[in-house]
Amino acid sequence: MRLTSFTDYGLRMLMRMATAQDRAFSTAELALEFSLSRNHLSKIMQRLSRGGIVETRRGGGGGAVLARPAGEIRLGDLVRLLEEDQPLVECFQTETNTCSLDGRCRLKARLRSAETAFLADLDRSTLADIALPMSSANS
Numbered sequence: 001m002r003l004t005s006f007t008d009y010g011l012r013m014l015m016r017m018a019t020a021q022d023r024a025f026s027t028a029e030l031a032l033e034f035s036l037s038r039n040h041l042s043k044i045m046q047r048l049s050r051g052g053i054v055e056t057r058r059g060g061g062g063g064a065v066l067a068r069p070a071g072e073i074r075l076g077d078l079v080r081l082l083e084e085d086q087p088l089v090e091c092f093q094t095e096t097n098t099c100s101l102d103g104r105c106r107l108k109a110r111l112r113s114a115e116t117a118f119l120a121d122l123d124r125s126t127l128a129d130i131a132l133p134m135s136s137a138n139s
Contacts, residue, residue: 001118007082009036010044011130014053014078018070018131024063044082051081070131076123 013030027045031038045064048054053073054064066073 001115003079004083004086006040006044006086007079009034009041010048010082011075011078013041013044014048014066014070014073014127015130015132017054017064017066018127019134021066021070024057024061024065026063029063047081047084053078053081066127070128071126073127074123075125075127075130076119076121078127079119079122 012034013025016030016033017025027038027041030036031041034041045054045056049056049064052067055067056062056064
């Protein structure tokens with residue numbers, strides 16, 4: 001299974017935020033730290049906010065903070081949220097499915113089972129389990 005860069009960057013941001021759950025992180029700060037587009041990270045932050053993973057604050061000292069402790073945020077839930085518009089294969093997207101094998105394919109059920117197992121394995125870990133190690137450069 002391959003995750004999109006959207007999910008990859010979102011997980012990186014959250015791993016960083018989990019190291020210092022008591023402080024707010026701006027998208028500009030995270031973009032600089034990871035050498036990524038601020039605009040792209042803003043879109044990711046919006047989805048994380050909409051999904052209840054982060055809370056955003058405006059103004060001085062503003063930015064994003066985790067909406068709940070990292071130990072309560074399951075990795076499978078993060079991947080589901082960040083990948084919500086990206087089905088594993090076309091036939092999983094019923095609105096736009098044009099697969100000529102649909103209804104006759106024996107692969108679809110196996111792929112669905114594999115995806116379910118993948119996410120179930122991620123659900124066994126939390127954001128706290130993958131938080132970046134603290135370093136003096138990142139505090």
